[in-house]
Amino acid sequence: MGSVPESVLAIGATLGEGPVWVAREAALWFVDIKEKRIYRFDPGLGVARSWDAPAQVGWILPTQDGLFAAGLQSGVHRFDPDDGSFALLHAPEADRPGNRLNDATVDPAGGLWFGSMDDGEEADEGRFYRLYQGRLTESGLPPVSITNGPAVSPDGTLLYHTDTLGKRIWRTRIATDGTLHDTAAFVDIEEGAGYPDGPTIDAEGCLWTGLFAGWAARRYDPAGKLMSEVRFPVANVTKIAFGGPDLSVAYATTARKGLTNDQLVAQPSAGDLFAFDPGVRGQTSYIAII
Template sequence: MTVRNVWSLGATLGEGPVWDARDGALWFVDIKQHRVHRFDPDGGETRSFQAPAQIGWVLPAEDGAFLAGLQTGLHRFDPDSGAFTLLTTVEPDRPGNRLNDATVAADGAVWFGSMDDGETAVTGQVHRFHAGTLTTSAIPPVVITNGPAVSPDGATLYHVDTLGRTIHAVPLDGAEAGVPRLFATIADADGYPDGVSVDAEGGVWVGLWGGWSARRYAPDSTLDRVVRFPVANITKVAFGGPDLRTGFATSAGKGLSEAERAAQPEAGSLFAFDVDVPGRVLPLAKVSA
């Protein structure tokens, strides 16, 4: 596949790409720069917004705005005004944690994870937010959660233990997450699994931190496709465009030495590539009852 650099924005920690079908644009964040970014592939128009804290993701919501996951909690983000309004705190007893990645299930429930910002403590949990109610899943805690992502039939939640180099498949029964089973393991030489997304056929895409690539696993966990990039840290893939056959990959310059940055001038860019299997538009997040 031919990879294209569509926005050389130099993100420190680009993350959370999501296609917003309402305005035909890709939205994503730079966690460490506290920024929200919008990219319109039809003409390449870009916009950026400042967030009040580290921000892991924004997701299109039913009320026309976005639900945003910040270190300070869940917020309503209004792109018309640029304002962030706190809806609820998350893990107030764990000030060293921040929110990291998220997805939306068919019922509008937002499944999201937290992580230790110092990347050492086993304090990362998976939570569910639906119609104003926040609950914590029974999925065992890890240092860095990534994903989650939900299968097309809604029966499986894919959850990443980044430092454990594993992707787990968790059975879903409505609001309840069952016992995780191992879906895939990433070898040490191939980097760390970062964000995951699921396409229309149930293929699981994962960005590889330090792996110079993104992978697609078939629903039976067979490695199906590898896309190579000119940068080491690929954080997540999302799909957009009018036919949802454009893959968009966020990347990061975080942690690179001066020599590595010189060798990777495109680190932190937004990349695009074409795929045969289209992605899926996430349902709108249900924020209120």
């Protein structure tokens, strides 16, 4: 595995998103939001299995009962891959049918953090939530149009959350009771560099973000300083996840969404799953206690 990203699964996803390494299976799970599909990629065999979802699906994360939580447009569902069934657990925005769930992570305590967004990508209707042991709470963070993340620091004290259209990543402190305080700007993406998409934190506490329409993924240190940039052969890089036995492989989902026919011809691997050597290990992906 080299430092230049290479396609490892040619699926041409419309909007590939939400990659997560599930250690109990030694497999990478991710979704294609617009095609309403969940994927499980086995890197050892180089093959994938997929399931159809009943609505747009923003993320898939492992839960303490050996199953999964899935963020569908209609709310948080329990997903059983054995029979492909979905069971609604929480519908936090049943009064906002134009919204959908978009991205998520699990903190070290097992809390499931996730965001919503305006599916039309215009109105500031996106909010962040935390689900833990059956209790769903709204974060209280200001609403934006497209949320991404959140991501949590290795010690569980910092929450990174993205305003994609505002091209800003924010950092907020997490109190021991799960409440948030001291929100401050962490990184602003400069004009012409694309839009910050899904954030991920590595084992050294540095933040990686995909850049939609930016042809790259970037790594920032805990102070918000740009450390490195990995260039891709496709424009829409959505999110990074660390996997493999020692979490030393970086996987990246990408998207065909928004590309013209000419751009798709020039980017034949747009929407594929990529992998590269990031030169750093990821942190453990935690199990959601929902």
